[in-house]
Amino acid sequence: MSLNEVKLMHSYLRLHHVFPDDLHIARPLIQMLQKTDRIKEARAFALQMARKMLAIGKPGFATGFLALCKQLNHPNLEEIEALSNMAEITQAGGEETGGERAKLFELINQLSDSEALNFISQANLIRVNIGDNIVTQGEASETFYLILEGDVDVQLELKNGGTTTLKTLGPGDFFGEFACVYKLKRSATVTAKTQTILLEFSAQSVLQLMKEFPIAGEYLIQTVQTRMVHATTHFMPAFSELPEEDKQWLVEESEVNEYAGGVEVPASALLDSACHVIISGTAEVYMSNGKTLSLSTGDMFGSISPYIEIPADAVIRTRDRLLICEVPEKIFRTFMNLYASFEKQVKHEGEKRKAL
Structure with a gap:
């Protein structure tokens, strides 16, 4: 509306x-x-x-x-x-x-006044009471929110049943971009910390903005990918116990690559000096010896460690849209040397593959 x-x-x-x-x-x-x-x-x-x-x-x-x-x-x-x-x-x-x-407001910074006005006018103005959930982790919805007044907590439900607050957002901040851009389920629960007023945008209006104005779209994609990597460091066992400053280092230095569903990618094209972490999606690795390895959210692979290595002549076939975080070798090796919890999880990856 x-x-x-x-x-x-x-x-x-x-x-x-x-x-x-x-x-x-x-x-x-x-x-x-x-x-x-x-x-x-x-x-x-x-x-x-x-x-x-x-x-x-x-x-x-x-x-x-x-x-x-x-x-x-x-x-x-x-x-x-x-x-x-x-x-x-x-x-x-x-x-x-x-x-x-x-x-x-960086999202409209490259637009003309009339273009920005047209985008903003497509929103819906909503008010949220203290303690109410605006979005809930795991739900399927594709709206995007800009905070005009108030504060909200972004909370992640952990696999052990607990929760952690990733951050508190205030006026001028936005959220919900994962679902809009990649049509993923909500990655976190966002709860009103105070009485909050928001602009709510449909996925259609956001995707139209990205299509018509590539610079604005690029800014949004960069924001989405940065937040996705940060969320990944909290729910993946390999990264969850790292200090926050090292999580931020990972966020700043890593890149996110996207692959459509149903495509084949030669493993050799990905086996460079990096550790690849699947943020979302599933894929099958077909090896020349006839064996198949399934990869899904949270799995790692790369040529920089024998524990996560896959053959260079293998073919990776995506089942659905695949989002892969590329972690630079220097970060991977630093974490392996400094953190026993990280090394343990990487070795666990290798043990799972041997068992298969």
């Missing part, structure tokens, strides 16, 4: 509160205020943004907002003229600088 004009205005006001420096939010908001005859508010807001842009070293953008002030017949002509002169002098002094880091 798309946002009506009133809810769209309220959503943009909240978005501006979260991302006060984002032009893709500020400019359409001024237009909405003007369209609804809230001229006094539109004037004040345009002047406020002009001051803000000068303060963060963006005189070119300040000039644009000052032009809007004039179009709106702002009565404070003296300040507008003074700010215009300041912006002109600052621009003449060289390139624009970032006096302070602007907080931007």
